[in-house]
Amino acid sequence: QLQLEESGPGVVTPSETLSLTCIVSGASVGSLHWSWIRQSPGRGLEWIGVLQSSGSPNYNPSLKGRASLSVDTSKNHFSLNLTSVTAADTAVYFCAAILGSGNYNWFDPWGQGTLVTVSS
Amino acid sequence: DIQMTQSPPSLSASVGDRVTITCRASQNIAKYLNWYQQKPGKAPTLLIYSASTLQSGVPSRFSGSGSGTDFTLTINSLQPDDFATYFCQQCFSTLYTFGQGTKLEIK
Numbered sequence: 001q002l003q004l005e006e007s008g009p010g011v012v013t014p015s016e017t018l019s020l021t022c023i024v025s026g027a028s029v030g031s032l033h034w035s036w037i038r039q040s041p042g043r044g045l046e047w048i049g050v051l052q053s054s055g056s057p058n059y060n061p062s063l064k065g066r067a068s069l070s071v072d073t074s075k076n077h078f079s080l081n082l083t084s085v086t087a088a089d090t091a092v093y094f095c096a097a098i099l100g101s102g103n104y105n106w107f108d109p110w111g112q113g114t115l116v117t118v119s120s
Numbered sequence: 121d122i123q124m125t126q127s128p129p130s131l132s133a134s135v136g137d138r139v140t141i142t143c144r145a146s147q148n149i150a151k152y153l154n155w156y157q158q159k160p161g162k163a164p165t166l167l168i169y170s171a172s173t174l175q176s177g178v179p180s181r182f183s184g185s186g187s188g189t190d191f192t193l194t195i196n197s198l199q200p201d202d203f204a205t206y207f208c209q210q211c212f213s214t215l216y217t218f219g220q221g222t223k224l225e226i227k
Contacts, residue, residue, distance in 0.1 A: 035216075045164070045207060045218035058214060094163055104170050105211050106154045110163035 002026040004111035022095030033098035040091035126219035143208035152212035
């Protein structure tokens with residue numbers, strides 16, 4: 001059974017880099033596409049980016065180049081770095097697998113989510 | 121970006137009721153539409169994909185319909201476990217976007 005679990009600091013200082021890891025169990029991280037999604041009261045659910053099984057990433061332009069996704073096949077996990085954070089980046093961050101075929105794809109399953117607060 | 125607009129933002133209903141939630145896309149997305157359920161403090165879970173295909177394990181009282189710009193999620197005979205927030209999400213564009221959610225509350 002495919003399961004995901006996020007890990008990372010719960011508090012990040014403004015202007016610093018937010019770094020989160022998603023540990024994958026039940027599948028090889030190189031076999032599927034993966035995404036990060038965040039949720040906040042003001043912005044709702046916001047897709048951050050996707051890391052394709054080929055390792056090629058694609059990002060939401062709204063993040064203005066601050067996001068980067070990477071994969072570590074030796075540890076079977078993938079990661080998110082978000083630079084120059086502000087209070088607006090405070091949110092619950094979820095990792096998720098992308099399943100389906102062609103453009104018919106969906107997020108399933110999701111990790112349990114981790115709250116990240118940007119504060120000094 | 122493709123904007124997804126859900127209505128209503130919240131809905132009160134009773135156990136046994138039939139409810140319908142609407143999702144409208146800002147452009148034609150064919151059937152590239154998914155529905156999720158989220159309970160407080162939990163991650164969303166997939167209910168329906170490709171507008172009308174029920175995810176494995178999801179009760180048959182849930183159904184989805186629509187294509188183009190207008191979609192509906194229907195829950196027949198509401199159960200206590202169904203009171204949650206529901207989101208639609210489009211995958212027509214790989215700049216994935218979600219609706220703002222519909223909170224289903226017990227009347």
